[in-house]
Amino acid sequence: MSTFLGMPARAPKGVGHLRGDETFPQAARTALANPQLRRNLHHATTTIRNKSGRVIAELPDWQDLRAAGSALKAYTMGNLTSLLEQLEEKVTAAGGVVHWAADANEANRIVTDLVRATGEQRVIKVKSMATQEIGLNEALADAGITPVETDLAELIVQLGDDKPSHILVPAIHRNRAEIREIFLRAMPGVDPSLTDDPPRLAGAARKYLRDTFLRTRVAVSGANFGIAETGTLAVVESEGNGRMCLTLPDTLITVMGIEKLVPTWQDLEVFLQLLPRASTGERMNPYTSMWTGVTPGDGPQNFHLVLLDNGRSAVLADEVGRQALHCIRCSACLNVCPVYERTGGHSYGSVYPGPIGAVLSPQLTGVEDNASLPYASSLCGACFDACPVRIDIPSILVHLRDQAPHPRSEAAMMAAAAYTMDRPKLYARAQRAAKLARIAGRRGRGLPPPLNGWAASRDLPVPPAETFRDWWRGR
Amino acid sequence: MSSKDLILGRIRAARAAYDGSIPRDYRRSFPPADLNLLVDRLVDYKAEVHRTSDISGTIKMILGAGVVVIPPGLPRGWLPPDISVLPDESLPADRIAAADGVVTAAAVAVAETGTIVLDGSPDQGRRIISLLPDLHICVLRPEQVVASVPEAVARLDPTRPLTWISGPSATSDIELNRVEGVHGPRNLHVILLEAL
Amino acid sequence: MRIALFVTCLADTMFPAAAKATVQLLERLGHEVVFPTEQTCCGQMHINTGYQKDALPLVKRHVRTFEPYDVVVAPSGSCVGSVRHQHAMVARAANEPGLAARADAVAGRTYELSELLVDVLGVEDVGAYYPHRVTYHPTCHSLRILRVGDKPLRLLRNVRGLDLIELPAAEQCCGFGGTFSVKNADTSTAMLADKMRHVLETGADVCTAGDASCLMHIGGGLSRLRTGVQTVHLAEILASTEA
The missing domain is CATH 1.20.1050 (Glutathione S-transferase Yfyf (Class Pi); Chain A, domain 2)
Structure with a gap:
C-alpha cells in the first residue's frame, strides 16, 4: 500500500520540545550542583507525595480503579481508529470542526491558520502539554500572534523566561521567594509591596490576567479526556483560568493527542477518581470543564479540535512501549521518582520529564534522539506503584535500553562478560582474577571511565580471599 | 492522502489490539449520600456551607447589600426582596464581572469529593455567570446529592456544558501546596437545604 | 527439604x-x-x-x-x-x-x-543471636518487585540481642541501580548521600539488607566517609549464633 507502512513516523526534528541539547547525565550534573533547586524539589515532591498518599488511602477500591483505568486505556489503544472516527463524528454533529495533524508542523500550521482567520493578534492559553510538545507558542509568535499562558505556573515560567520542569507544576523548581522576585521584575503593573505569601502571589496573577481574559477572542487549550461516545472534551484544572479560556472567547481551539481518548461517558467515572488523587493529591480538583461541540448562547460559538499524532502512532507500533500512551499526565511518577527529585525536570531535555518522560520522549522521537533517557532511572520501581493507570515504566525503560544505541566499548565489555559467564571454568578463573582489583585499592585508583564514576564517591569492596564456589569445593 | 487517512493508516499498521474485558471491580453501588460528609468535604476545601431552609435570609446574610447576577430560571422566591438582581439575559462579560455575586442552583453534588456540578439548566445559567463574580452562592437540594463520582456521572447529560466545582478557585502551583483564590470565584457558599 | x-x-x-x-x-x-x-x-x-x-x-x-x-x-x-x-x-x-x-x-x-x-519453611525465629544496633534497608527490588513486605523485619525482630532501629525514608532507593551507578554517577551519589544520612540518623552500628549489591553501594559510601557503620547481609545476621 502506501509508504507509511514501512517506518513508524516519529516526531519531526527542528520543531517542538522533545529533544534536549545535552545528555541526561550532563544536564543532571548542572542541576545537582544547585542546592536551592534541590531543596525546592525535595520540599515540593515530599509535600505532594504525602498529600496524595492520604487521599488515595481514603478510597478502599484504589487498586480496582487502577486496574479499570489500565484496561480502559488498553482497550482504547486497541480500538483507536474506530474511536477516533466516532469522536470526529460526534464533535462534528455537535457543531465543532475536527482537524487531523500528522505532526507538530501540521498542528502548528492548522492552529496558526485558524487564529489568523479570526483576525486576532493574541490568544489566551490553558496549560497544555500537547501544545508545549509541538512548540505552538513559538509558531504563533513567528506568525505575529501573542500567546498568553494563563496557568499560574506557566505564567511564572513565561515571565521568568524559563522552561517548564514538571508536567503538572511547571514552576516546581521555583520557591515562593523566587516567584515573588520574578513577578516584581517582569509582571506589568505589579504592586511593589507584593510579599511572598502564596495567596498574595496568586492574587497578583488574578489581577494581572483578568483584563486579558475579558478582552481576548481566541483561546487555545489541550484536553485531558476526549470521549468518543459523546464527543465530549474535558479539561481538569484548579485556578479557573481554564474555565475563563473555555468560556469567554468566541473561538476555542483544542489540541489533543490521539491517545487522550476515553471510550464512553461512563468511563469518566474511573478517570475522574484516579486523576486528581494521583495528581494534586486532592479528592477532586477545583474545576473540571466538559463541553460537547458548541452550545448555542453559552461559551465559544466556534470550536475546533485538532487531533495530533506527532509520533504517537509510532509508539503504538511498539508492543511493549505502547502502554506509555496510557498516561493521563498526572505526574505522580515524577513526584515519587528519586532521580527526578534530585535532578529536576530540565535535566530530561523534553517537556515530558521524569519516569514517564524517560519512556515517552525517546519513543516519540526515536530512541536514538533521546538515547540517554531510558538510562535516567535506577529501576527502583516507585513509578509503577504510583501510576494510577499501572504503566509498567521500569519494564519499558529496560525495553528501550535494549533498543538504544550503545557505546562501542561498553558493548564489547558486555559481550565479553556474557561470553565468560556462559563458560563456568572461564568464569571461575575470571572471578579469581577479581582479586587483582586489590591493586586499585578501595579508592579505585587508575580505574577507567565509567568505573571511575563509582570510585569518586564510593569505596570498592575488598575482594575476598576465596570465592564462594572455591569455598564450596573445599568443604 | 489526507492527514486523517495518514494517521488512521499508521494506527492500523501499528496493529494494537485488545481482547480483554474491562474489570469494573471498583465500587459501583453506594449507600445514600451522607450529607454530613459532603459538608465536611466542602469545608475542607474552604467552601462555606449553610444548612438551612431559609434560602433568601441566608443569601441576604452572605451578600449584605450588593448586586447579584442570577440565571433566568432561578426561582425568584429564593431571593431576598431588597437586593439588586441582575438577571442574565445575554449580559456582557463586563457587567457580570462587576457584580458582587451570583446565585445558582446545581445539577448534582458528590459527597465523597465535595463537588458540585452545574449543567447549564435554566436555574444554573450560562457558564460565564458562575465564573466572573468573586462570590458564588450555590443552592443545593438534598436529593441532588449523591455519594460518589460514578453516581454523578450516571446522572449527568454529557451533551450539556458541565462545570464540576470543588471549593473556590485554587492553585497548587506554589510549592505544591493548595492555595485558595486565583481566577475563579474566591468565595464559594453552598446553601444546603434541609430535607423537609 | x-x-x-x-x-x-x-x-x-x-x-x-x-x-x-x-x-x-x-x-x-x-x-x-x-x-x-x-x-x-x-x-x-x-x-x-x-x-x-x-x-x-x-x-x-x-x-x-x-x-x-x-x-x-x-x-x-x-x-x-x-x-x-x-x-x-x-x-x-x-x-x-x-x-x-x-x-x-x-x-x-x-x-x-x-x-x-x-x-x-514457615520460620520467623531462626534462632539467631546478634548483639548489635541494626537498621534495615528494604531494597527496591525486594520491596517493589518481589513484595516481600515485612518478612525480613519479622525475621530480624526474632533475633536475640538485636536492637532494630527503623530507617527513615526506608523505601527510597539507595541509588545503586546496577550500571546506573556509573552511567549516572552524580545522580546515584546524590541518592546515596541521602540514604547514608538516614542510616547515620538511626545511630545503628550495622546496616543490613537482603541484597549484596545495594549493600556494596551503601557500604562503599559509608566506608569512604569513614563512618564506622558496617554493612552486613541479612543472611549473615540470621546465621549468627551465640556459640
Whole structure:
C-alpha cells in the first residue's frame, strides 16, 4: 500500500520540545550542583507525595480503579481508529470542526491558520502539554500572534523566561521567594509591596490576567479526556483560568493527542477518581470543564479540535512501549521518582520529564534522539506503584535500553562478560582474577571511565580471599 | 492522502489490539449520600456551607447589600426582596464581572469529593455567570446529592456544558501546596437545604 | 527439604560471606543445600543495561541449571526479581516461547531468602543471636518487585540481642541501580548521600539488607566517609549464633 507502512513516523526534528541539547547525565550534573533547586524539589515532591498518599488511602477500591483505568486505556489503544472516527463524528454533529495533524508542523500550521482567520493578534492559553510538545507558542509568535499562558505556573515560567520542569507544576523548581522576585521584575503593573505569601502571589496573577481574559477572542487549550461516545472534551484544572479560556472567547481551539481518548461517558467515572488523587493529591480538583461541540448562547460559538499524532502512532507500533500512551499526565511518577527529585525536570531535555518522560520522549522521537533517557532511572520501581493507570515504566525503560544505541566499548565489555559467564571454568578463573582489583585499592585508583564514576564517591569492596564456589569445593 | 487517512493508516499498521474485558471491580453501588460528609468535604476545601431552609435570609446574610447576577430560571422566591438582581439575559462579560455575586442552583453534588456540578439548566445559567463574580452562592437540594463520582456521572447529560466545582478557585502551583483564590470565584457558599 | 542455592555472581565473587551464611543457616534449620556448579550469572546486568541478546545464553544456562530442583533460593531480592520478571521476557523477545515457559516454571520455584524462610519453611525465629544496633534497608527490588513486605523485619525482630532501629525514608532507593551507578554517577551519589544520612540518623552500628549489591553501594559510601557503620547481609545476621 502506501509508504507509511514501512517506518513508524516519529516526531519531526527542528520543531517542538522533545529533544534536549545535552545528555541526561550532563544536564543532571548542572542541576545537582544547585542546592536551592534541590531543596525546592525535595520540599515540593515530599509535600505532594504525602498529600496524595492520604487521599488515595481514603478510597478502599484504589487498586480496582487502577486496574479499570489500565484496561480502559488498553482497550482504547486497541480500538483507536474506530474511536477516533466516532469522536470526529460526534464533535462534528455537535457543531465543532475536527482537524487531523500528522505532526507538530501540521498542528502548528492548522492552529496558526485558524487564529489568523479570526483576525486576532493574541490568544489566551490553558496549560497544555500537547501544545508545549509541538512548540505552538513559538509558531504563533513567528506568525505575529501573542500567546498568553494563563496557568499560574506557566505564567511564572513565561515571565521568568524559563522552561517548564514538571508536567503538572511547571514552576516546581521555583520557591515562593523566587516567584515573588520574578513577578516584581517582569509582571506589568505589579504592586511593589507584593510579599511572598502564596495567596498574595496568586492574587497578583488574578489581577494581572483578568483584563486579558475579558478582552481576548481566541483561546487555545489541550484536553485531558476526549470521549468518543459523546464527543465530549474535558479539561481538569484548579485556578479557573481554564474555565475563563473555555468560556469567554468566541473561538476555542483544542489540541489533543490521539491517545487522550476515553471510550464512553461512563468511563469518566474511573478517570475522574484516579486523576486528581494521583495528581494534586486532592479528592477532586477545583474545576473540571466538559463541553460537547458548541452550545448555542453559552461559551465559544466556534470550536475546533485538532487531533495530533506527532509520533504517537509510532509508539503504538511498539508492543511493549505502547502502554506509555496510557498516561493521563498526572505526574505522580515524577513526584515519587528519586532521580527526578534530585535532578529536576530540565535535566530530561523534553517537556515530558521524569519516569514517564524517560519512556515517552525517546519513543516519540526515536530512541536514538533521546538515547540517554531510558538510562535516567535506577529501576527502583516507585513509578509503577504510583501510576494510577499501572504503566509498567521500569519494564519499558529496560525495553528501550535494549533498543538504544550503545557505546562501542561498553558493548564489547558486555559481550565479553556474557561470553565468560556462559563458560563456568572461564568464569571461575575470571572471578579469581577479581582479586587483582586489590591493586586499585578501595579508592579505585587508575580505574577507567565509567568505573571511575563509582570510585569518586564510593569505596570498592575488598575482594575476598576465596570465592564462594572455591569455598564450596573445599568443604 | 489526507492527514486523517495518514494517521488512521499508521494506527492500523501499528496493529494494537485488545481482547480483554474491562474489570469494573471498583465500587459501583453506594449507600445514600451522607450529607454530613459532603459538608465536611466542602469545608475542607474552604467552601462555606449553610444548612438551612431559609434560602433568601441566608443569601441576604452572605451578600449584605450588593448586586447579584442570577440565571433566568432561578426561582425568584429564593431571593431576598431588597437586593439588586441582575438577571442574565445575554449580559456582557463586563457587567457580570462587576457584580458582587451570583446565585445558582446545581445539577448534582458528590459527597465523597465535595463537588458540585452545574449543567447549564435554566436555574444554573450560562457558564460565564458562575465564573466572573468573586462570590458564588450555590443552592443545593438534598436529593441532588449523591455519594460518589460514578453516581454523578450516571446522572449527568454529557451533551450539556458541565462545570464540576470543588471549593473556590485554587492553585497548587506554589510549592505544591493548595492555595485558595486565583481566577475563579474566591468565595464559594453552598446553601444546603434541609430535607423537609 | 533439598534446596538449590542460586548464589548470584556478585555474592559468589565479592561477598561469599553472605552465601556461606545462607548455606549455614539453612543447614542449621535442618535442610539440605546443594550448589549446582554450572550456574554463573542470571544476566540481570545485561538485561538492565540493554543487552538482552547477550543475556539470552545466560538465561538459558540459568534455566537449564535450576530446572531439576524443586526449590531454589538466592540471597538477593534483585536477582530473584530478574528471574521472576525478566527471564521469560528475554526468551519471548528472542522468539523462544518454549524457553519462556521453562523460565516461568523455574521462576515459580525460586525464592529470595526471607520468602523461603517465612513462606516456604514457615520460620520467623531462626534462632539467631546478634548483639548489635541494626537498621534495615528494604531494597527496591525486594520491596517493589518481589513484595516481600515485612518478612525480613519479622525475621530480624526474632533475633536475640538485636536492637532494630527503623530507617527513615526506608523505601527510597539507595541509588545503586546496577550500571546506573556509573552511567549516572552524580545522580546515584546524590541518592546515596541521602540514604547514608538516614542510616547515620538511626545511630545503628550495622546496616543490613537482603541484597549484596545495594549493600556494596551503601557500604562503599559509608566506608569512604569513614563512618564506622558496617554493612552486613541479612543472611549473615540470621546465621549468627551465640556459640
